[in-house]
Amino acid sequence: MTRYFTKDHEWIEVDGDTGTVGITDYAQGQLGDITFVELPAEGASVGKGDAVSVVDSVKAASDVYSPVSGTVDQANAALADEPELVNSDAEKGGWLFRLTLTDPAELDGLMDEAAYKAFVEAL
Amino acid sequence: MSEIDSFDDEEAVLETQRLPLDLWHRERGGRMVEFAGYWMPVQYEGIIAEHLWTRESAGLFDVSHMGQLEISSEDGDHAAAAKALEALLPGEISALKPGRLRYSLLLDENGGILDDLMVTNRGSTFYLVVNGATKWDDLAHLREHLPDTITLNHLDEHGLLALQGPKAVEALARLGLEPAMADGPQLVDLKFMQAAPYLWGDRPLGISRSGYTGEDGFEISVRGEHIEALATALCEQPQVKPIGLGARDSLRLEAGLPLYGHDLSPDTDPVTAGLTFALSKRRREDGGFLGAERILPLLNDGTATTRVGLVLEGRMAAREGASVWSGEQQVGTVTSGGFSPTLQRPIAMAYVERPCAAENTSLEVEVRGKRLVASVVPMPFVPHRYHR
Numbered sequence: 274m275t276r277y278f279t280k281d282h283e284w285i286e287v288d289g290d291t292g293t294v295g296i297t298d299y300a301q302g303q304l305g306d307i308t309f310v311e312l313p314a315e316g317a318s319v320g321k322g323d324a325v326s327v328v329d330s331v332k333a334a335s336d337v338y339s340p341v342s343g344t345v346d347q348a349n350a351a352l353a354d355e356p357e358l359v360n361s362d363a364e365k366g367g368w369l370f371r372l373t374l375t376d377p378a379e380l381d382g383l384m385d386e387a388a389y390k391a392f393v394e395a396l
Numbered sequence: 397m398s399e400i401d402s403f404d405d406e407e408a409v410l411e412t413q414r415l416p417l418d419l420w421h422r423e424r425g426g427r428m429v430e431f432a433g434y435w436m437p438v439q440y441e442g443i444i445a446e447h448l449w450t451r452e453s454a455g456l457f458d459v460s461h462m463g464q465l466e467i468s469s470e471d472g473d474h475a476a477a478a479k480a481l482e483a484l485l486p487g488e489i490s491a492l493k494p495g496r497l498r499y500s501l502l503l504d505e506n507g508g509i510l511d512d513l514m515v516t517n518r519g520s521t522f523y524l525v526v527n528g529a530t531k532w533d534d535l536a537h538l539r540e541h542l543p544d545t546i547t548l549n550h551l552d553e554h555g556l557l558a559l560q561g562p563k564a565v566e567a568l569a570r571l572g573l574e575p576a577m578a579d580g581p582q583l584v585d586l587k588f589m590q591a592a593p594y595l596w597g598d599r600p601l602g603i604s605r606s607g608y609t610g611e612d613g614f615e616i617s618v619r620g621e622h623i624e625a626l627a628t629a630l631c632e633q634p635q636v637k638p639i640g641l642g643a644r645d646s647l648r649l650e651a652g653l654p655l656y657g658h659d660l661s662p663d664t665d666p667v668t669a670g671l672t673f674a675l676s677k678r679r680r681e682d683g684g685f686l687g688a689e690r691i692l693p694l695l696n697d698g699t700a701t702t703r704v705g706l707v708l709e710g711r712m713a714a715r716e717g718a719s720v721w722s723g724e725q726q727v728g729t730v731t732s733g734g735f736s737p738t739l740q741r742p743i744a745m746a747y748v749e750r751p752c753a754a755e756n757t758s759l760e761v762e763v764r765g766k767r768l769v770a771s772v773v774p775m776p777f778v779p780h781r782y783h784r
Contacts, residue, residue, distance in 0.1 A: 305439060305442055305443055305642070306442050306443050306444040306445075306737075308711060308713065308735040308742075309710075309711040309712050309713065309735070309742075311712065311764070327764065329711075329712060329713055329735070330443075331443040331444060331447075331642060331646060331734060331735055331737070332438065332439075332443060332642050332734075334713070334715065334764075356711065
């Protein structure tokens with residue numbers, strides 16, 4: 274499994290042609306208390322960079338962009354009752370959705386963990 | 397991800413200013429944002445935690461961005477100063493007793509709301525607290541309309557702290573303040589909407605029992621050079637934590653209190669805004685304030701829309717600008733909204749057409765293409781707990 278990051282602070286963990294997507298710990302910290310997560314519909318076809326999910330915090334609503342193109346297989350149902358999981362466990366239990374990648378080559382343009390860390394430190 | 401909307405982008409300013417407590421906030425982990433032309437802390441540990449702390453204990457808010465003004469008559473004729481203010485405000489300022497304050501509105505010729513404010517009768521002067529984002533326009537408006545015999549003083553060397561919450565009185569009492577005047581009330585004896593001068597050691601403080609959270613609490617005017625010591629002393633009390641703008645907004649929303657620039661504007665009149673309590677009885681009969689010709693007929697004729705509270709089903713929040721619908725008819729617009737930490741559900745203020753404004757009316761709010769079910773409820777959303 275390999276984890277990639279976007280400049281918009283999403284992460285995607287790829288296992289074969291399946292990817293799990295969430296927002297980074299840095300992102301949740303910037304957003305503050307998360308009160309609602311709007312998730313993509315299962316079966317939806319999404320393009321790289323599409324706004325597919327919305328994370329609502331006490332202070333603002335923020336779009337989440339899909340890091341790659343694919344078909345949504347599953348949304349994290351636990352977030353319906355417990356959106357604060359995105360705060361407490363952003364890069365694991367607070368994942369947003371899983372998708373089947375249609376163009377794995379898109380991963381090439383993303384950052385690895387070290388590059389993302391350097392990117393955040395430079396902000 | 398990207399921020400779709402946020403409240404920290406009020407308006408473009410020349411250069412963001414630093415308030416006297418700027419470094420103090422940063423040292424305590426305050427996350428600073430631009431607000432009303434100043435760097436202000438939006439949060440410390442988190443908006444929900446700060447919100448709930450204020451509701452159960454006491455929160456300290458730095459509101460030094462707000463404008464503090466003092467108005468007096470050159471020849472010491474206090475009644476003349478009251479009359480001059482009454483030409484611009486719809487409240488009966490001449491009936492405001494010394495040591496009392498009230499909420500009022502600065503109105504334009506068309507009855508539009510230029511600002512909302514608190515006016516205190518300090519005995520020989522009137523003390524006004526106006527919004528930070530509007531204070532320069534307010535000053536210009538006041539200078540233009542007040543007669544030359546009236547002195548307008550901008551107390552820009554003063555900061556302003558708000559200590560809010562059920563334990564605010566207990567915490568502030570621990571500082572051992574003394575009334576500055578021999579016959580002044582003890583701090584704990586102040587009631588809601590009363591004010592008096594106090595001494596903290598030899599440092600003068602202007603204190604009122606008031607605030608904008610719906611809780612008991614105090615607003616403390618303090619000279620800039622003393623504000624850091626005072627804020628530190630207050631936060632050393634076990635009841636008190638510093639609170640950011642984020643929780644200030646969610647607290648005032650739960651309290652049903654309108655926020656200028658969002659729920660109130662020059663396009664809104666006091667009747668439409670549901671602020672008729674700010675139109676004193678005598679002023680309704682006699683008029684004589686800017687905008688009276690436009691506003692007073694509305695008291696009888698009614699207005700097309702009015703400000704209401706909405707509670708939404710689900711957890712998705714509706715924010716400023718969201719459209720409000722009754723079936724296929726758009727009947728209004730949300731002016732502020734968010735998730736209520738106390739009620740654990742989204743709430744909003746909206747202006748809706750009168751026929752849709754009755755309690756329990758079922759409406760819909762459109763958020764990102766979805767229709768959310770909303771119900772009209774009385775405000776405040778969370779009961780006020782003032783010390784009356």
